[in-house]
Amino acid sequence: MDLRWYHDIDTSPAPLISVMDRISCLREPTEDDMVLVHQTMIADEKAVQELHSEMNMLYSMLERLRLQKDKHRENIRRARSLLTLARRLHPELLARIFEICAESGWTRAPVAVSQVCSAWRKAAAFPHVWSHLFLDLRSGNSIGKVEFWLRKVQHAPLHITLDIPLESPSLDEVLGLLIPRCQQWHTLIINSVDSTTMNHVLHRCSFPLPALRQLNLITEMGGSHLVDVSSLQDAPRLSRLLIEQPNLPQWSSFMRVTTLHVVLSSSTLLPPSMNATDWIEMLQASSELRDLTLELSKPGARPYNVDTQRVVDLPHLESLTLHVSPEVNAILLTMRAPALRQLHLRCSSDPLARSHMPSGAHLCRFLETSPCLQLLELYDVDLERTDFVRCFELLPKLEELRLHDSDIADEQLRLLHGRNGHCPNLTRLDFRWCNYLTGRALVNLAQSRLPRDEGEGQVSSTATQAGRMDEVAVINCLHVKEQDVLDLAEMTVCRLLMRSEGDHCYARGCCNNERYRQRMRLRHNNKLSQRVIL
Numbered sequence: 001m002d003l004r005w006y007h008d009i010d011t012s013p014a015p016l017i018s019v020m021d022r023i024s025c026l027r028e029p030t031e032d033d034m035v036l037v038h039q040t041m042i043a044d045e046k047a048v049q050e051l052h053s054e055m056n057m058l059y060s061m062l063e064r065l066r067l068q069k070d071k072h073r074e075n076i077r078r079a080r081s082l083l084t085l086a087r088r089l090h091p092e093l094l095a096r097i098f099e100i101c102a103e104s105g106w107t108r109a110p111v112a113v114s115q116v117c118s119a120w121r122k123a124a125a126f127p128h129v130w131s132h133l134f135l136d137l138r139s140g141n142s143i144g145k146v147e148f149w150l151r152k153v154q155h156a157p158l159h160i161t162l163d164i165p166l167e168s169p170s171l172d173e174v175l176g177l178l179i180p181r182c183q184q185w186h187t188l189i190i191n192s193v194d195s196t197t198m199n200h201v202l203h204r205c206s207f208p209l210p211a212l213r214q215l216n217l218i219t220e221m222g223g224s225h226l227v228d229v230s231s232l233q234d235a236p237r238l239s240r241l242l243i244e245q246p247n248l249p250q251w252s253s254f255m256r257v258t259t260l261h262v263v264l265s266s267s268t269l270l271p272p273s274m275n276a277t278d279w280i281e282m283l284q285a286s287s288e289l290r291d292l293t294l295e296l297s298k299p300g301a302r303p304y305n306v307d308t309q310r311v312v313d314l315p316h317l318e319s320l321t322l323h324v325s326p327e328v329n330a331i332l333l334t335m336r337a338p339a340l341r342q343l344h345l346r347c348s349s350d351p352l353a354r355s356h357m358p359s360g361a362h363l364c365r366f367l368e369t370s371p372c373l374q375l376l377e378l379y380d381v382d383l384e385r386t387d388f389v390r391c392f393e394l395l396p397k398l399e400e401l402r403l404h405d406s407d408i409a410d411e412q413l414r415l416l417h418g419r420n421g422h423c424p425n426l427t428r429l430d431f432r433w434c435n436y437l438t439g440r441a442l443v444n445l446a447q448s449r450l451p452r453d454e455g456e457g458q459v460s461s462t463a464t465q466a467g468r469m470d471e472v473a474v475i476n477c478l479h480v481k482e483q484d485v486l487d488l489a490e491m492t493v494c495r496l497l498m499r500s501e502g503d504h505c506y507a508r509g510c511c512n513n514e515r516y517r518q519r520m521r522l523r524h525n526n527k528l529s530q531r532v533i534l
Contacts, residue, residue, distance in 0.1 A: 472495070
């Protein structure tokens with residue numbers, strides 16, 4: 001743009017002589033004065049018009065410059081977009097990202113990303129991007145969606161989720177489209193309101209499923225029949241099974257299942273009782289289990305019929321999670337798991353005001369047959385102090401201890417001190433809402449696990465060397481002071497934050513101590529060690 005004319009504009013203000021300087025205000029104006037006033041007004045009006053024209057010219061120029069600036073900025077934005085990571089990603093990698101988006105629950109991810117640009121549309125054309133098919137039969141045009149999705153997925157694995165209401169006139173037609181692709185089924189999730197509809201779907205699926213690896217069956221109401229999974233016997237690769245229903249599942253031969261998650265739901269005020277015989281028969285049909293979870297979906301107690309005469313052996317079980325009411329902890333007496341590595345006991349009802357004595361006794365008896373346990377979590381399960389002592393005696397290989405609202409005291413913690421204490425392999429502690437434990441006891445424990453100085457003498461070869469504390473987590477513990485946290489950070493990692501993965505408190509929101517951590521940052525900003533995780 002040629003801006004030479006702009007420099008010719010005289011920006012210096014012209015001298016302005018006021019008419020008041022030429023006419024006295026102490027006398028009446030004469031005819032000459034009146035002529036002079038009119039001439040001055042005409043001259044000033046002309047000057048205003050000239051200035052207004054000049055301002056309009058400058059405004060017009062400013063607008064043109066602004067538009068040109070916006071065009072250059074848009075060019076810069078487009079140029080930068082050509083260098084972004086999303087543009088430079090290989091199509092196969094970009095397609096894998098899209099698949100993860102769909103797997104995480106963004107059901108429309110394949111459709112949405114294919115409309116962004118040509119590069120994303122090319123990556124979205126990979127069949128495995130369309131592997132996750134979510135069907136809510138409450139919405140319209142389910143048949144059209146299935147036909148469209150099956151064209152896109154071609155021969156890639158299928159992960160199918162069916163959400164079925166009480167009345168679903170299109171269900172059989174949808175199944176008619178999916179069943180011819182049964183060789184591609186890797187995951188099948190059926191969420192049905194009642195068991196009658198669930199059994200109808202399972203009966204329609206009574207054919208070989210050679211690729212099926214995961215099966216989730218979720219029903220809210222038991223209806224007049226139990227869920228019958230006997231029709232799905234020809235699934236040789238099925239290893240993960242989740243069943244959510246009011247009663248314990250029954251089957252004859254799911255021997256290859258290694259991960260079993262049972263959720264007992266109930267839509268009635270009086271939930272059906274649990275029978276130890278049904279539990280044992282279920283486990284006997286799943287002898288290859290490595291990960292077992294039993295959960296009550298609603299808080300409160302559920303009647304449990306104890307059968308202490310029968311015990312089932314689970315030789316391969318490595319992880320056991322019981323999220324049940326205290327009365328159901330007696331189910332521990334029905335299992336022997338010599339290879340168990342992780343045990344999570346969580347209370348599904350409101351915490352009791354006192355220790356539940358049977359739970360401690362049942363836990364100790366169970367641990368007698370599980371000498372390899374490395375992780376023990378007690379979540380709102382409060383034991384007698386003598387039971388804590390017995391647990392420590394039975395856990396020589398324990399590496400991590402997690403307690404949530406379990407009233408361990410300094411007296412029990414002292415049993416873990418030094419090379420002669422219990423649990424010599426214990427290196428990680430996670431204590432939350434432990435109201436009897438003091439921070440000084442934690443500091444003393446971490447100090448006792450420090451390696452000996454050479455000046456203190458050598459440890460004998462026959463003595464057991466206790467492991468050093470790698471991490472101590474303290475959240476909402478009443479008697480753990482800020483100075484205790486600073487002292488712990490001198491010897492080990494002290495965490496005041498929930499774990500990033502697999503933390504049961506995330507969903508409940510009971511251990512969000514943001515205000516406490518903020519105060520720690522403000523008060524001890526200069527003294528906080530990098531080993532304090534806030």
